[in-house]
Amino acid sequence: MTQELASSRSVSIAVAGSGGAGAMTTGNLLFDVAAKQGWFGTLTRTLGPQIRGGEAAAMVRLTTAPTSSPDDFFHVLLAIDWKNVERFAAEIPLTSDSIIISDVDGGDVPEVISRSGAKIVQLPIAKTAKQIKQGRPNMIALGILAEMVSLPERTLSDMLEKKLGRKGQEAVQSSLDTIKLGRELAADLPVVAKADFEQPAPGERMVISGNEAAGWGAIKGGIRFVAAYPITPATEVLEWMSSALPKLGGSLVQAEDELSSINMAIGGSYGGIPSLTATSGPGLALMTESIGLAVASEVPVVIVNVMRGGPSTGLPTKSEQSDLNIAIYGLHGDAPHIVTAPMAVEDCLFTAQWSVHLAESLQAPAIMLSDQFMGQARAAVEKPEEIDFGTKREVLTEGVEGYERYAVTDSGVSPMAIPGLPGGQYTADGLEHSPTGTPSTQDAHHAEQMDKRLRKLTEFDYADHWAAIEGDGDIAIVTWGSTTGAAREAAERLREFGINAKLIAIRLLSPVQPEKMAAALAGVEKMLVVEQTHSAQFFRYVRAQYDLPCQAKAFNRAGPIIIRPGEIVNEIKNWS
Amino acid sequence: MTQELASSRSVSIAVAGSGGAGAMTTGNLLFDVAAKQGWFGTLTRTLGPQIRGGEAAAMVRLTTAPTSSPDDFFHVLLAIDWKNVERFAAEIPLTSDSIIISDVDGGDVPEVISRSGAKIVQLPIAKTAKQIKQGRPNMIALGILAEMVSLPERTLSDMLEKKLGRKGQEAVQSSLDTIKLGRELAADLPVVAKADFEQPAPGERMVISGNEAAGWGAIKGGIRFVAAYPITPATEVLEWMSSALPKLGGSLVQAEDELSSINMAIGGSYGGIPSLTATSGPGLALMTESIGLAVASEVPVVIVNVMRGGPSTGLPTKSEQSDLNIAIYGLHGDAPHIVTAPMAVEDCLFTAQWSVHLAESLQAPAIMLSDQFMGQARAAVEKPEEIDFGTKREVLTEGVEGYERYAVTDSGVSPMAIPGLPGGQYTADGLEHSPTGTPSTQDAHHAEQMDKRLRKLTEFDYADHWAAIEGDGDIAIVTWGSTTGAAREAAERLREFGINAKLIAIRLLSPVQPEKMAAALAGVEKMLVVEQTHSAQFFRYVRAQYDLPCQAKAFNRAGPIIIRPGEIVNEIKNWS
Amino acid sequence: MNQAASDIALVASDYKSGLKPVWCPGCGDYSVLQALTKAMASLALKPEDVAVISGIGCSSRIPAYTSTYGFHGVHGRSLALSTGLKVARPELTVICTGGDGDGFSIGGNHFMHACRRNVDITYIVMDNQVYGMTKGQASPTTDPFWDSALTPGGTGVSPFHPLVIALASGANFLGRAFSGDPKGTAAMIEEAIQHPGFSFVQILSPCVTYRPDQKDWRNKVRPAPVEATSDPARAARRLMTDDGFNIGPLYRGEREPFKLNQNNSSTETYDFTGQFEV
Amino acid sequence: MNQAASDIALVASDYKSGLKPVWCPGCGDYSVLQALTKAMASLALKPEDVAVISGIGCSSRIPAYTSTYGFHGVHGRSLALSTGLKVARPELTVICTGGDGDGFSIGGNHFMHACRRNVDITYIVMDNQVYGMTKGQASPTTDPFWDSALTPGGTGVSPFHPLVIALASGANFLGRAFSGDPKGTAAMIEEAIQHPGFSFVQILSPCVTYRPDQKDWRNKVRPAPVEATSDPARAARRLMTDDGFNIGPLYRGEREPFKLNQNNSSTETYDFTGQFEV
Amino acid sequence: MTTNEHLKLESVSEMLAFVLAVETEASERYAEMAESMDAHNNTKVAEIFREMADIEELHAEGVQRQVTELNLEYLPKADYKWSAPEGPETGDFSDLHYLMTPREALLLALHNEKRAAVYFADIAEKVTNDDVKKMAQEMAEEEREHVQWVEKWLLDYPEDENEWVEDVDPPVEQG
Ligand SMILES: Cc1ncc(C[n+]2csc(CCOP(=O)(O)OP(=O)(O)O)c2C)c(N)n1
Ligand SMILES: Cc1ncc(C[n+]2csc(CCOP(=O)(O)OP(=O)(O)O)c2C)c(N)n1
Ligand code: SF4
């Protein structure tokens, strides 16, 4: 039996299971094969609290064109088992059009799932797996899903060879055999997606996670020293960089805590080596005092903060955008600095590289706000273009008599002497200082240094990178970070619907760009501010910092349930 | 020669000197005697960077009615010497009506001072002091000033007896003799102030610093445990409390750092003992992670943050209001908590007591934002009234089966079991949790706990204490903290001038009070937001959080030059 | 399910909350929980008079699994929480718990100062020489050549000796236990709780997931060859040559526990006005 | 005013910036500055190849008074700054400086881990057993009964032994000097800078303002009776009984300094694309 | 004040180098003391120390001239040849107080000059080389002149007006 594509351009599939059932492996393989085949899309996950053996679901969206949005619901939920599924059932919305596939011997579909009204198909998953020596139910699941999205045999076996090859030919063959049985089980199931496009040429596409992309972008931007303290969900940024840095003569040191890691990074950068650290909310909170030091002493440094649910230890494995406030306002005193945010998995690459460029050019700390959703998602995307932002840190090239490290310049940026340069000696200071760096409590010095430190940020030319502005119309959806995907898809759907909606997704959160924003908002009558926080942090921020020539409203929600495009569409349709 | 009072209600006098010249001692004695005599007023100081022997000025304002405002300029500047006076000349504004008194042998009046056009009087200060054995120039200075503000001989000698008595009668007599010579030197100088009021009855008035008042208020509020790490300008809060607490069975522990002090305080409070710590910007930055823990685990704790100039180590001895952002927004995740601010030295008492009441009632952390200006100022004020805010922390009085520490209640406050109570056992947690405290990543739990933690703050009745609202008119001066004094005086002057200005000084910075604010702003067409920050933090905050039915403008300036009432008056007069 | 005839006496299981641990099956922390509850039962502590405090990590999940009061704080600050609680409420039994990362890496400063301060707290560290919860990075007690994704090839940094540092900082009781011997561990915890001042127990508690090599510990541990001393210098000498596998009490100090310089006044009010009168 | 005919060699005063210290006249830190500059002159270090790093405190003001590169960071984090700098720029001479409060109280964790990490840094602590800059509170090295406004009657906590902790944590060179002997101090700093790995020098540097009793140190200090050992166990034994006034090098370790597991590649670019191709 | 037993000054150039080191160090130290007094606004004492610095510098310049006259190509390294904590003529930082009086400053200087005189006399007694002995005697004589000179200066400040026991402006906090 075949059936129409679930949607003309996308299909969403969740695979759940617990206790080492292999749901994540199934999801990953499915996703990789689909990507190889030419699908775009994203793979995310949700987990129970256990370190291993916990309940988990892999959530795959495959699309024919690049997108970073989740869909409104899942077309297929395949459960290898149902254990503790209520822990994240809310993260897998289903409708009556969805198909639930479960094991005949796996018990009843739990009410939290079945109440969606989705069609339930029970198949002998475990039992069939047993037909093969070492056959595993998750390979049956993979077979079923491969069939349902009509992934070619060949691509799948190539991938299995690649991923399982080191386990020996026998293991590969056993898996292939199991998959085959899975495919057969799916004979009566609808095909929910079918690729009618060519397989892309090698090297044209890539599968990458946001955390890897952030690390890579940072290295492209010039980072050569990293100080690390692990924390979920930022650890992968550090782990990826630890292997990558030595290839370019760079290095990573594990610190004893975040107070140390941020200061190590500042120390390295003071030494002229572009430096970075990565963390999440609790770690960022520990770093703010020293980020203030980087502001006052004008040392560039990049902090990648991969947000998770707060407050406090909160929800370490779930996504939220609620570190916006601390990133922007969390430093004591008036401490102007840079805050950026990528908009999608692949944009982590661009934004990280750009953040390094900004920090280095402006001799200021830059906090890049990624989040768990995009950080740990794997995306199938086009291979990124090479970008070069040009000049970097302005350094003193020759020693001068009476060198003024903190000279009050028009741009606000003062050439920085790098240790080793004769005649450039100065003492960097977190105390307020005169242009030479000598501590001073004089009003005139404080005022001119405060002005200078602010001016260098506000006067800089951020080009078009400050935001993504798409479409036109008297309604704007204003957003940032990983909700951009949903906002973009909502705008597209609204347009199809005849409502002209403009997308304004902000990449440069701080400093604000009043003129550019005014231009972006020209003609806009209503703006909906979309964000994943409980207290509408971004909405408040936009109101505080921009003169809004229009009605504004927040559409916000705390994590962990992500915002889906349909919700935004409804919100706008209902906003009279 | 006598002359009219400098102003009908106030006189401002600065005494400068360096290297142990005793300027601070002179200022303190002058102030104490005047206070004894019945004057109200404030004594502040400004210092060089040295630990001792630095240049310093004592700045005294004496007024006939209570005020916490500085005046626009100083009527008298007496310099025992002029060394390094340029370091703070800008903090002592003079006009052509001012009188500068300096030592004939002390060299020319520096240009930064003389350019004010003030009248210069040179007197043989040092030389005259030499006439007395152990006579000191600062006592000559005291004599001169005592004469100029017509302080009676007797009050002065009583005070000297009290303060110097332990040094022996000889020392007292030598000082009195020196003072007498000083008075004689002043014979030809104008009298700038004359008390035509009765000396108040004993016990009616007091002289207190903001830091002492904060400590006292906290103890009145019920604080019985303090964890301390010293930092300028908050140390005196801790030092005062360390002696006061044992009198009430309380205790103070010195911690190894601020990470420890905040956690010790949380630990003490978890044990049922109202607890506090005090710090300044850099320390607050280190505490934010754990303040977030207090939010999530719902443990009351009070943090007195005495602000100094930022960013980073900044200007430790100078005042600024620039920790507003970090106090409100500096916690990661969405972490609703209380932020209060006293408006004057004596209000530190009330606000600290109230802050303890709020923290305890709401089982949430309360940050009280004082600043160096009011914290270290000494004020002559009326003796405060006794206040009792009534009930405190809601505790579980009897163990219950299945106790839900984080029960979702209407008020948002859930009875807290105090260790020792049988049947109340639970585990406080910074991870998101279900009502029993069990860690949970479920959306429903997160949502209900987030709502509850916010609700308990927003639904609470803060009565009239949230702000001081004075006067009426279509122009409002909106401010907070120690700029309130100047704003209040500006409003008074404007009224005398025929402009009806309303003062809105906010004591409860967070949570915001939208309805009360709306009522306060009814009829207001323009509001001037006055604050001592570089980036107009408070203005942005007000805009972000309140719907403003009027034009709003910021009048802001970074420290260390405080905002004076005349500046506000001008700003409003020029705002057409 | 009381096993004793007396139905007042509590047994180990009464000190368990019933909440299912998230630990991996095989994790040493299960046995530590067992030992801790056993020790409390043996000391007949009232659950309501005990507070088990922790930071963040797999091991730090332990408070919620007990039926006492508990506080699962932030990463690295458990000793500060414990100190505040004990100083403010001296009559409680305060047991601080956690992992090697939590206690010796981010929490190292509090560890040193808590030893020095000598407040009457028992500190139990489940040392698995790894950051379990964040997926296997090197901790201060990890071998310098242990390979991890964050530090490929190892950190190259020589391991931290928690007991040596604790002794040098002034802890008043030191012992080492092995989770594979829950009885011995229980006895050790029992003694540590009873010993006045700051007691520190390092429990070798294997991480089956990231350190499968620790299976081997079972063969390595041995009872400490000599009785615990109360002489710090002698204890130092022994610990300097200790290979990390001697099990048992290692030092029983005799320092006075921390006492607040506190006038135990029970007055409810005190008039401070006099201090400020002019 | 070079004494040698050669006019290239720098003398101590060339290592001073000319900025006037804010220290109280009589403060021991003046002599430490003197000694530090002398040591640099004697080693003929190029001022531009040296970085003097510090935290916050009176003593931490020292970098600006030298003519080298300097960084006056935040309270307690100087060793982390220094580590980052040295690891990123191994060819520089990195000298970390500060006070007992900065280094052992708020900075204690970094102290322990810097010793352990053994990066080739020299750490100089001007120990005056007090927080000078904040007006005289007890530091970790303060006597338990020293009275202060914050802890009337004393903290009651036994003092911290920086050298013992440093040794236990793995520092590679240990010495103690007295600011009243600037020449000896200079010689000690010189040796510490030359010694590979992490070197720690505790300098007794009196605070005339808050600890006038320290005048007395002059009479208490004495040269350490025996040569420095390179055996940690022996050094530990000696330090355990040390009264804090033995002056001189106390331990010369032989541990390998920290080395990054770093492929010293000088490539400017590397193509990572392959890792992500499907 | 201990002279160094191991001190062996066997040639004129060694002696010159030695003297130069002593005087230079003394001069530099006085200059620093003057600076520290300046920074703490005790200008009177700062002036005294500055004057002392000048005197010692003149002394050092004299020695330098001798070096030139004797056509000595270069001098051996003379540093660290005394074992006393400080040079025989070098002031001790720890003797300073921000409120010290001119009289106290001069007493300090007197102490240093006296030490120096005794020190050089001691050398003169112990060395064997006659030229060196002569030079040491000359030095001792010069130092004695300094002593007299400072004693004379002291007459301007007869009375000890020390007040720093009573510190009118107590120290302040900074950080
Ligand atoms: C401030 C902060 N930094 C980092 C983390 C991430 N984190 C959680 S647990 C942990 C390490 C735990 O190691 P350990 O204490 O040894 O416990 P184990 O899991 O091994 O029992 C880390 C780094 C955090 N939660 N908070
Ligand atoms: C985070 C932070 N906490 C507290 C302070 C206040 N503070 C400044 S210096 C200092 C102590 C300095 O003591 P020490 O390091 O011994 O230096 P000393 O002044 O004695 O030389 C403190 C607590 C600060 N600047 N920053
Ligand atoms: S990861 Fe290791 S420490 Fe954590 S629960 Fe599993 S076995 Fe235990």
Ligand code: SF4
């Ligand atoms: S307060 Fe003490 S440590 Fe600070 S400068 Fe003065 S004497 Fe030195």
Ligand SMILES: [Mg+2]
């Ligand atoms: Mg561990």
Ligand SMILES: [Mg+2]
């Ligand atoms: Mg100190």
